[in-house]
Amino acid sequence: MSSISDIIERYLIKTLREAPSGTIQVKRSELADLFQCVPSQINYVISTRFTVEKGYVVESKRGGGGYIRIRKVRFVTPKAHYDMLLRMIGNQLSQSAAEDLIARLQDERWMTVREAHMVKKLVSREVLDLPIPLRDKVRARMLRSVVTTLFASKGE
Structure with missing residues (x-):
């Protein structure tokens, strides 16, 4: 049985996919x-499920005429996409940010479900049994390598 958060998320994603501009x-x-x-x-769903790591930009205006604008980020070239992903990963990355990024790569069809599952497991705190600062650095290095490999293999 789906939670209300799952239902709201699915509704917003469906609405986004149907929007010609890619923005709602x-x-x-x-x-x-x-x-x-x-x-x-609604705030909870938007702040946790429509993150930059997952490929969304969210703008919010509060007040009587307030709104929430959600846009799925699209890139003109694979190179621009690749560069942005590497900047987002940076030199250290938390497990939750890594999982969001992996979900994004899967959603954008850069990874299969199986590949995403394997990479999530590899970058998990259970596998990277290291002190937190080091663990986040190792995780970032691993994901930069994965992203580089994915984008290089698409160019073949």
Whole structure:
């Protein structure tokens, strides 16, 4: 059985996919009414499931005419996409940010479900049994290598 958060997320993703511009603008209160939940539930879904690591840009304006604008980031060239991913990974990366990035690569069809599952396991804290600062650095190096390999293999 799906949680209300899953249902809201699916609704927003479906609406985004159907939007010709790749951008949607919604009102928090209207979504809360639609899903019969509190507006803070909408905030939770947007802040946790529509992150930069997952490939979304979210803008929010509060107040009477307030809105939430969600845009799926699209790149003109694979090189621009690759460069942005490497900048996002940086020199250290938390497990949750890594999982979001892996989900994005899978969603964008750079990885299969199986590959994503394997990489998630490899960069998990259970496998990288190291002190946190070192673990986040090793995880980032591993993901930079994965991204480099994925983008190099698409060019063949």
